[in-house]
Amino acid sequence: MSNGEKDKLGELMHSAxxxxxxxxxxxxxxxxxxxxxxxxxxxxxxxxxxxxDKKLVEDAEHxxxxxxxxxxxxxxxxxxxxxxxxxxxxxxxxx
Ligand SMILES: [Zn+2]
Numbered sequence: 199m200s201n202g203e204k205d206k207l208g209e210l211m212h213s214a215x216x217x218x219x220x221x222x223x224x225x226x227x228x229x230x231x232x233x234x235x236x237x238x239x240x241x242x243x244x245x246x247x248x249x250x251d252k253k254l255v256e257d258a259e260h261x262x263x264x265x266x267x268x269x270x271x272x273x274x275x276x277x278x279x280x281x282x283x284x285x286x287x288x289x290x291x292x293x
Contacts, residue, residue, distance in 0.1 A: 247271050 199207075245254045247267035254265035254274060262283075264275035275283075 245274060 245265055246252060247254060247269070249271035250267065250269050252268050255268055257264045257266045257273065262273075262275055262279055264273050264279060266273040
């Protein structure tokens with residue numbers, strides 16, 4: 199095999215490796231997108247914490263009617279509840 203042929207073979211092998219890597223990336227991205235779609239669909243009835251992915255539970259402790267992460271990473275409250283809370287904080291004397 200001449201040096202020119204070896205170079206060509208090397209180039210071909212390099213191209214084949216890049217093609218395999220691109221194929222892997224494409225498959226990996228497809229898998230991630232599929233997972234994301236499933237998560238979004240499940241999230242319609244089953245919200246989960248974006249931090250730890252655990253299912254949010256009702257906040258019985260404070261009676262806000264909201265959902266909280268069991269690990270206390272965060273909470274989901276309706277906008278009306280947030281407005282009422284802010285109003286109560288701004289005017290603590292009036293009930
Ligand atoms: Zn969490």
